Amino acid sequence: MQRDLEAMSATDYDLVIVGGGITGASTAWDASLRGLKVALLEKDDFAHATTSGSSKLVHGGLRYLVNGELKLVRESLRERRIWENVAPHMVHPLPFVLPTYGWGMKGPIVLGLGLALYDLLAFDRNWLSDDDKKLPGFRRISKGKALDLMPSLKREGLTGAMIYYDCQMFAPERLCLECIEGAVEYGADAANYAEVTGFTSEASIKRGVKVTGVTVMDKLTGKLHTIRGQVVVNAAGPWADKTMALADDTPARRLIRSKGIHIITRDLSGENALAVQSSIGGHFFVIPWRGHTIIGTTDTVFEDDPDELGVTEKDIADFLTVVNDGLPGLNLRREDVIHFYAGIRPLVDTTPEEVPGAETAGESTKEAEKKDSYNASRAAEVYDHAPEEAIDGLISAIGGKWTTSRHLAEQVVDLALKKLGKSANCETQCTPVYGGDMARLKTYVERAQKRHSHLAPDVVENLVNFYGSRIDEVLATADERQGEREVLLKRLSPETTTIGVQVVHAVRHEMALHLDDVVFRRTGLGTLGHPGVPAIKQAAELMRGELGWDETELANEISGTVRLFETIPAK
Known part of the structure; x- marks a missing residue:
């Protein structure tokens, strides 16, 4: 895999992809497998932001059931199985302990019904060739067994626990890179440290304009290049709305940026992950990972420039307060934190631009429109800029989550092929990623x-x-x-x-x-x-x-x- 912006500027592409995170990487992989000539451009390094700043989970989204998002849960569970199949060295089963309290919404009956539905939606979870990857159904364990597994659990009202299964990645940044390497193997060209600074366009024979490519600054040399493509895909993650604004000063789609921090400690939970509800900070996970434990994540609206993301000492202190509230037996302190990192979730903003009656209700408009990243949907959107904005040849992939990135890419490439007047079947659901070709x-x-x-x-x-x-x-x-x-x-x-x-x-x-x-x-x-x-x-x-x-x-x-x-x- 070689970087050559000079050669790329002399090539005509079917598809130019802006963004080298998992959405852009999956799109490049899919499109290349379908025979398209692809260019992938990333302004920093591949997988440098949201893709590597995740909780390392490939999961169905159990909590989305509460919001009634059955379609998203089913999609996620199907994609979880596909990732296990195509990336067997990267995606592994992970048991979760979910404590039950009392006999209400957090009790064994309600949670048992939710997990039964979760398993039902994952009816194909064991359509796998590697028996080690197969996921058992959920089961209930006693209070004593729960405390044996997780002595730090809150004991007041504890009635037992449920054990259910999801999956985790060994290294999400590597899995993203393998999608890019697979695309390159099938003819794609890719470049990191190549910042898209604008779009090139011409008058459309229909109406408006037709995007014909992008202008790119080589961040190593400062030189500007033009990369030509019949269709441009905006897969810039937390920067997607900023990329849209390069084509239209008032983009039709907005993002909520949600900051999530994680901390890494010594091993705290053995081979089991733990899903915990804190009374002061929502839910978080305690996840075994490579001999250590990841605890995450926070979920707060981030309104600064995504390039300024980082973890402050206050972030860590605040999160430790939440963790110690949910698991008082841990009594974690700052010196227990070996490492930390942050990521931004790009969520589709579905809130109205104006809230009628907010002032008369005694609230400021700003407060009434306050974003809620925790309860915002993780569903993705594939947005064609032609119908509403009269910008043909530009597609934006907005929102979504790691687990469903492959399916999001499939939808993007389907639309791109339609615009190109071509057809070809998606093959990423059955093709091993670069490095994934093994049996067991x-x-x-x-x-x-x-x-x-x-x-x-x-x-x-x-x-x-x-x-x-x-x-x-x-x-x-x-x-x-x-x-x-x-x-x-x-x-x-x-x-x-x-x-x-x-x-x-x-x-x-x-x-x-x-x-x-x-x-x-x-x-x-x-x-x-x-x-x-x-x-x-x-x-x-x-x-x-x-x-x-x-x-x-x-x-x-x-x-x-x-x-x-x-x-x-x-x-």
Whole structure:
């Protein structure tokens, strides 16, 4: 996978996609499989924002049942199964403990009925070839068993718990990248650090204008390019409305941006996840992940520029208060937080622009229109700009969630094909992602460990988790230059399973251009917290050898990456 904006500016594309998160990546993968010539452009690094800032879950959305969104739940449950099938190294079953209290809405009867409906909507959940991926139905456990599993639960009114199953991703940023790599394998071109600054257009033979492409600034060189395409897809996530505004000063669709922070701690829950309701902050999850625990997430409206997103000390303190209210037995403190991160959910804003009678009701209009991100729907919208705005050739994919991104992309490509006067069936529901071509994960890991017995078993398992069936291609990078193999097969530090060849492979074959690309999105080196200065310096030195950084560039890359492990000042 190579970055070449000069070549892209000399190519005519069927589809130009703005945004390299999971929506744009899935769209590129789908369109390429259907034979379209695709360009994908991302203003930062692939998967740098919402895609990597998630709770790592692939789930049906149990709580959406409360809102009556059965269609969204069914869609999510179907997509959960598809991700298990096409990305077996990335998506794994996860048991959830859901405590029951009293005999009302939080009691075993009501929750049992909800979970029975959840399982019914997931009637196809075990249409899988790998038996290890199959998900049992829910079951009820006693109060004593619940406390054995989760001693930190609130005891007052506790009547037991339900255990149900969803799935989680090993590394969402890698899964996104694999969709892009799969698209490239089928002929797509992609570029990160390529910011779309405007649209090119011409008068439409029907009415209004016809979008003919985009203008792009190469953030590495500052040079401007024009990328031509018959259809442009806006898949910019939290920036989608800002991208729409490049074509129309008053875009027809608005977003609610919801900020969610997560904290990572030592292992707190063993192999089970825990769904908790706090009386002061809604629900949150306690999720086992790679030997640690993720706790998340918050859900607050974010009205600042998405580029300014970060986690403040106040964010952490406020969230710890919510967590300790929901699970008083944990008594978590700031020093228990090993790492933290934030993401923005782009939600379709369905609130009216004006609220008649708000002033007479004793409320200010501003208060009456206050956004509610927690209860806002996670449903997506595929918006054609031609009918309402007379802008032909532009499609926006707005809202949605990680789990349903593949299906959202399918709908986008269906519409794009219609505009292009072509037809082709979607194949992403049955085609393994780049690295997903294997039968049974457990067997594949065992065979890989035997095949690469010169490496430690935990290193090989980590490589399979990150690269799946492409592990041999990654390891082959160590043989591309004489004398490198021994150095590149070493761990970056004794505490990590990341080895040097992953860094070099990321630069040579995965478009990693900055140190944080490697630390946070090509490998798992920094996703569990600061891996230590020696490991970061070792990764930086390996990248320096590939990219020719001087001493100043090297120091800036290291300091810039280290800052990403720190909180930002509160406003």
